[in-house]
Amino acid sequence: xxxxxxxxxxxxxxxxxxxxxxxxxxxxxxxxxxxxxxxxxxxxxxxxxxxxxxxxxxxxxxxxxxxxxxxxxxxxxxxxxxxxxxxxxxxxxxxxxxxxxxxxxxxxxxxxxxxxxxxxxxxxxxxxxxxxxxxxxxxxxxxxxxxxxxxxxxxxxxxxxxxxxxxxxxxxxxxxxxxxxxxxxxxxxxxxxxxxxxxxxxxxxxxxxxxxxxxxxxxxxxxxxxxxxxxxxxxxxxxxxxxxxxxxxxxxxxxxxxxxxxxxxxxxxxxxxxxxxxxxxxxxxxxxxxxxxxxxxxxxxxxxxxxxxxxxxxxxxxxxxxxxxxxxxxxxxxxxxxxxxxxxxxxxxxxxxxxxxxxxxx
Ligand code: NAD
Ligand code: DAU
Numbered sequence: 001x002x003x004x005x006x007x008x009x010x011x012x013x014x015x016x017x018x019x020x021x022x023x024x025x026x027x028x029x030x031x032x033x034x035x036x037x038x039x040x041x042x043x044x045x046x047x048x049x050x051x052x053x054x055x056x057x058x059x060x061x062x063x064x065x066x067x068x069x070x071x072x073x074x075x076x077x078x079x080x081x082x083x084x085x086x087x088x089x090x091x092x093x094x095x096x097x098x099x100x101x102x103x104x105x106x107x108x109x110x111x112x113x114x115x116x117x118x119x120x121x122x123x124x125x126x127x128x129x130x131x132x133x134x135x136x137x138x139x140x141x142x143x144x145x146x147x148x149x150x151x152x153x154x155x156x157x158x159x160x161x162x163x164x165x166x167x168x169x170x171x172x173x174x175x176x177x178x179x180x181x182x183x184x185x186x187x188x189x190x191x192x193x194x195x196x197x198x199x200x201x202x203x204x205x206x207x208x209x210x211x212x213x214x215x216x217x218x219x220x221x222x223x224x225x226x227x228x229x230x231x232x233x234x235x236x237x238x239x240x241x242x243x244x245x246x247x248x249x250x251x252x253x254x255x256x257x258x259x260x261x262x263x264x265x266x267x268x269x270x271x272x273x274x275x276x277x278x279x280x281x282x283x284x285x286x287x288x289x290x291x292x293x294x295x296x297x298x299x300x301x302x303x304x305x306x307x308x309x310x311x312x313x314x315x316x317x318x319x320x321x322x323x324x325x326x327x328x329x330x331x332x333x334x335x336x337x338x339x340x341x342x343x344x345x346x347x348x349x350x351x352x353x354x355x356x357x358x359x360x361x362x
Pocket of ligand 1: 012013037082084166189192
């Protein structure tokens with residue numbers, strides 16, 4: 001049975017990936033999920049699979065070399081899927097150092113531990129071992145409004161401390177592949193959305209605020225463009241890259257689904273109104289009147305757009321979920337999981353929200 005070590009599996013994409021993998025492979029695989037459970041990690045995301053015999057959770061920090069080495073020593077790991085990271089651009093602008101620690105040094109620890117466990121005396125690696133580093137399109141910087149795409153060959157030009165730290169981690173993975181022929185791949189994906197996304201990011205924050213009748217903060221002129229992908233499509237791409245991709249290659253993942261932020265927020269309001277029943281009192285306040293333009297994000301990248309030509313041609317991956325369908329599924333999930341939202345927005349989230357938005361919205 002193949003054993004996966006997933007880092008950051010209690011976060012948004014990691015937990016969706018674990019669900020996807022159990023749906024697809026059921027008892028044919030074993031998953032060990034290592035996560036430090038930062039503010040973004042939530043075991044509630046995995047409550048329905050936590051009792052599976054082929055699933056283990058280990059609470060550890062990826063920067064903790066001893067803890068990570070121990071996992072490799074005690075388990076014959078076949079695949080690493082490395083999600084764990086500090087992931088929110090706005091937090092990186094306020095507190096960049098933790099991004100360098102987790103994203104750069106944590107990735108170095110993971111690479112080193114896997115190399116130690118998998119390397120043979122002649123410097124080659126045990127058959128079939130693979131490391132997949134999950135990265136972002138933000139490493140490529142910003143595109144002009146009127147054209148162009150990010151290709152795998154686009155030079156790196158990160159702007160935020162978050163994207164700079166992810167670029168640093170990508171460079172380390174590239175260095176391991178070039179120097180040691182370390183068996184790895186990198187995926188650079190566009191903006192994800194879907195169930196379990198923490199409401200610091202645009203889509204769940206907008207859903208949560210709209211339902212509560214709170215203002216919907218839009219940075220700058222609202223015309224920044226992101227290329228949105230339903231999270232299950234990302235999970236599928238990661239699995240396909242590990243199964244069908246060529247080792248040492250980078251694959252861009254995205255769905256040709258470019259939208260301005262203002263379009264995203266208006267679509268959410270429209271779909272929320274369609275899904276709320278007429279006698280639901282929230283329907284009266286879920287309107288475009290909540291939209292509030294606020295001070296722009298510092299260094300705000302104008303446009304991201306992925307060219308997914310390589311992953312389509314070499315691997316046959318294509319996104320399956322159209323945006324309107326994905327947003328509807330996401331909104332329905334949030335309706336059915338109000339308790340989840342209540343739990344993640346209590347306590348520290350309130351402090352974060354006030355710190356980030358109270359001045360902007362006043
Ligand atoms: P997230 O913030 O929702 O989850 C991150 C997870 O990592 C959490 O469970 C957290 O507890 C864990 N973690 C953080 N620091 C850790 C540490 N030091 N040790 C162990 N665990 C730690 O992030 P996400 O949105 O799910 O993103 C996952 C990965 O995908 C990240 O590497 C991110 O850069 C990348 N990515 C995200 C997107 C997106 O749109 N969200 C798009 C492309 C790539
Ligand atoms: O492109 C992939 C990246 O997408 C990932 O690597 C990151 O981990 C992920 O957080 C995401 O980064 P963004 O900065 O693009 O996502 P966010 O949801 O924070 O913002 C999306 C857009 O919406 C961006 O242009 C900023 C804007 N925005 C965001 C928030 C939170 C607002 O206008 N108002 C808001 O309150």
